[in-house]
Amino acid sequence: HVQLVESGGGSVQAGGSLKLSCSASGFTYKRPFRNFCVTWFRQVPGREREFIASLDRDGDATYGDSVKGRCTVSGDGPRKNVYLKMNRLKSEDSANCYCAAERDNGGEDGFYCASSTMIPRYVPEYRGQGTQVTVS
Secondary structure (H helix, E strand, O other): OOEEEEEOOEEEOOOOOEEEEEEEEOOOOOOOHHHEEEEEEEEOOOOOOEEEEEEOOOOOEEEOOOOOOOEEEEEOOOOOEEEEEEOOOOHHHOEEEEEEEEEOOOOOOOOOHHHHOOOOOOOOOEEOOOEEEEEO
């Protein structure tokens, strides 16, 4: 079965950096992970989910306003892992960060990686449990 597992979170001082990883498994030959839109979200208890960044099947990235210029999302060659490098971390970056995946058909089905994932009511096809980022 499909699994997304995040790692790389931790406690850092303000101004520091972290690199989060989203490791995928269970995707099939007919539905390979490389054809999925991968999105990083973060969640603080009691607050709305926040979009951090997305990476579409073509490798194009989109970033949320709060992290633009401080974060980079990327995938490895075979696209088994998607990474989120976070620099110049601030206390307000503290949250549970998780990755999510949705089949990316380039908009043929009405789903657009860069924009559909920003909709507050968006429910991804798959998601991981998250990794905690704490900035002090």
